[in-house]
Amino acid sequence: MKIFSAAQIREADAFTIAHEPISSTHLMERAAGQCAAWLEDHYSPSHPVYIFCGKGNNGGDGLVIARLMLGHGYDVHTCILQHSSKASPDHEHQLRTLQQLHPTGIYTIGDVSDFPELPPNAIIIDAIFGTGMSRPVDGWVAGIIHLINDQRHKHPIIAIDMPSGLMADESSVHNPVVQAHTTLSFEFYKLAFLLPENAPYAGDVHILPIGLHPDYITQTPARYHLSDREMMRTIYRPRDPFAHKGTYGHALLIAGSYGKMGAAVLSARACLRAGVGLLTCHVPQCGTQIMQISEPAAMCITDEDAHYSTHFHKGISSAGYKAIGIGPGIDKQPGTAKSLEMLMDAWQRPMVIDADALNLLSVYPYLLYKVPKGSLLTPHPKEFERLFGKTANDIARLELLSKKAVELQLYILLKGRYTAIACPDGAVYFNHTGNPGMATGGSGDVLTGILTGLLAQEYTPKAAMLLGVWLHGYAGDLAAAQLSQEAMTASDIISSLGNAFREGI
Numbered sequence: 001m002k003i004f005s006a007a008q009i010r011e012a013d014a015f016t017i018a019h020e021p022i023s024s025t026h027l028m029e030r031a032a033g034q035c036a037a038w039l040e041d042h043y044s045p046s047h048p049v050y051i052f053c054g055k056g057n058n059g060g061d062g063l064v065i066a067r068l069m070l071g072h073g074y075d076v077h078t079c080i081l082q083h084s085s086k087a088s089p090d091h092e093h094q095l096r097t098l099q100q101l102h103p104t105g106i107y108t109i110g111d112v113s114d115f116p117e118l119p120p121n122a123i124i125i126d127a128i129f130g131t132g133m134s135r136p137v138d139g140w141v142a143g144i145i146h147l148i149n150d151q152r153h154k155h156p157i158i159a160i161d162m163p164s165g166l167m168a169d170e171s172s173v174h175n176p177v178v179q180a181h182t183t184l185s186f187e188f189y190k191l192a193f194l195l196p197e198n199a200p201y202a203g204d205v206h207i208l209p210i211g212l213h214p215d216y217i218t219q220t221p222a223r224y225h226l227s228d229r230e231m232m233r234t235i236y237r238p239r240d241p242f243a244h245k246g247t248y249g250h251a252l253l254i255a256g257s258y259g260k261m262g263a264a265v266l267s268a269r270a271c272l273r274a275g276v277g278l279l280t281c282h283v284p285q286c287g288t289q290i291m292q293i294s295e296p297a298a299m300c301i302t303d304e305d306a307h308y309s310t311h312f313h314k315g316i317s318s319a320g321y322k323a324i325g326i327g328p329g330i331d332k333q334p335g336t337a338k339s340l341e342m343l344m345d346a347w348q349r350p351m352v353i354d355a356d357a358l359n360l361l362s363v364y365p366y367l368l369y370k371v372p373k374g375s376l377l378t379p380h381p382k383e384f385e386r387l388f389g390k391t392a393n394d395i396a397r398l399e400l401l402s403k404k405a406v407e408l409q410l411y412i413l414l415k416g417r418y419t420a421i422a423c424p425d426g427a428v429y430f431n432h433t434g435n436p437g438m439a440t441g442g443s444g445d446v447l448t449g450i451l452t453g454l455l456a457q458e459y460t461p462k463a464a465m466l467l468g469v470w471l472h473g474y475a476g477d478l479a480a481a482q483l484s485q486e487a488m489t490a491s492d493i494i495s496s497l498g499n500a501f502r503e504g505i
């Protein structure tokens with residue numbers, strides 16, 4: 001699914017009006033009609049409805065919602081913020097219609113003192129600003145946003161299209177923004193919903209289709225995308241009935257050190273469950289027995305070093321591996337860095353680089369330029385910061401992520417609630433599977449195993465990245481459904497991977 005900017009959404013709107021064709025008034029009726037239907041499905045007429053409207057088209061949506069819900073017997077109070085002397089033509093039109101049909105219950109708000117007293121079971125609809133937000137909100141309008149937020153423990157707050165105050169594709173850090181429980185957003189996810197810094201604002205996002213023109217959507221290139229099941233279906237390749245273990249590649253996983261062999265075991269198990277043909281794990285001497293006993297399906301190469309792997313580069317080009325994954329629990333010994341350098345010099349093909357292997361790239365930055373083109377880097381936010389530095393906000397971090405992926409010709413994924421996958425061509429894909437139950441040690445090691453397993457099966461780096469991250473999150477969701485977010489562990493993500501293949505694609 002494409003994620004369009006606010007400017008592109010305005011274009012989509014205009015394109016639909018011109019080519020469907022449909023009047024802007026009718027398009028607003030359609031959008032607001034979807035919201036009213038959703039609200040009526042979720043709240044009975046016993047809830048008084050307080051709709052806060054701005055003077056643009058977001059406020060226009062609010063006015064239509066007010067009219068429709070009044071028509072269906074709801075007790076609606078429409079509060080129009082006088083933040084500007086001029087209203088949009090559609091807002092004016094909708095206000096006249098509302099006034100003719102329901103002349104009472106319309107109030108103007110020109111200061112914080114006009115904020116109404118809300119009865120106990122009232123619901124709040126935020127239709128102050130949508131994608132037209134041009135600057136941070138200040139003055140008494142900011143005061144109204146604070147007063148709305150003060151109600152959030154007593155009353156449900158439902159934002160229309162965007163929580164007011166939130167910029168669709170710029171940072172809103174330090175700005176006053178409505179903290180909605182639910183956002184009913186039109187047609188597309190907005191980039192702002194996917195950024196960790198905006199976690200308090202959008203709540204549960206429901207995308208309501210409003211019939212924007214399909215030609216605009218297919219023809220207009222987008223920089224940002226949201227992964228979906230449809231995309232996974234085009235990527236996934238069913239297994240060949242005549243396949244043998246050689247068909248699905250031989251992966252090498254370089255993982256583990258003294259005290260961190262668990263990371264290696266988790267990665268190895270996940271790699272096998274991702275469907276790899278053969279797996280060899282390179283581990284230090286202390287890890288051989290652990291690995292052999294924990295995962296009989298994995299072969300083992302024992303390093304010359306007792307506690308850390310420092311000789312994994314040896315014979316790499318002639319070993320017949322299809323993919324290499326390196327990093328989980330390997331520690332940051334100088335000998336490991338040296339071996340990583342020699343490995344990358346010899347391998348020259350895409351590989352998966354995670355955890356301490358990423359940290360080694362930050363300790364020895366010249367190594368970053370030796371990473372084979374098309375490789376998959378999987379930093380969490382702290383590893384990202386060590387690699388590429390601090391940024392002022394999440395939009396700046398996203399820009400940096402994308403810039404580095406293009407400059408270094410790598411796939412770099414930034415892990416989180418919505419993992420962002422930046423591609424060498426500048427595109428960024430967000431993944432929405434997964435849940436906070438995965439915020440537990442070892443989840444990332446599982447992802448490394450999955451990605452290495454898919455790469456070995458000759459999925460392209462991009463396909464491996466998109467499918468692997470999707471399946472990892474999907475398996476996490478299945479594990480949480482079965483065990484709770486609290487009780488699930490990284491091993492449960494691996495156990496659910498089978499059902500993720502079956503149900504998630």
Ligand SMILES: NC(=O)C1=CN([C@@H]2O[C@H](COP(=O)(O)OP(=O)(O)OC[C@H]3O[C@@H](n4cnc5c(N)ncnc54)[C@H](O)[C@@H]3O)[C@@H](O)[C@H]2O)[C@@H](O)CC1
Pocket residue numbers: 009012013027028031032054055056057058059060061083084086087088128129130131132133134135136137138141160161162186210212
């Ligand atoms: N294609 C779509 O997406 C559709 C969009 N519609 C609605 O239209 C909205 C966009 O409408 P508009 O472009 O009129 O924009 P908005 O209604 O989001 O905001 C524009 C108004 O807010 C004022 N404003 C902006 N920033 C301000 C600030 N910081 N302080 C005070 N005032 C400020 C502007 O002067 C203007 O009056 C969408 O969010 C959606 O709700 C729907 O009605 C129909 C279809």
Ligand SMILES: Nc1ncnc2c1ncn2[C@@H]1O[C@H](COP(=O)(O)OP(=O)(O)O)[C@@H](O)[C@H]1O
Pocket residue numbers: 355380415416417418419433434435436437438439440441442443444445446447472473
């Ligand atoms: N709140 C969350 N919602 C969705 N996914 C999450 C959440 N928290 C963590 N994850 C996922 O779990 C994984 C954690 O990786 P990482 O931090 O590297 O863990 P570790 O180093 O312990 O293995 C990432 O893939 C991340 O996207």
Ligand SMILES: [K+]
Pocket residue numbers: 058126127128129130159160161162163164
């Ligand atoms: K809004």
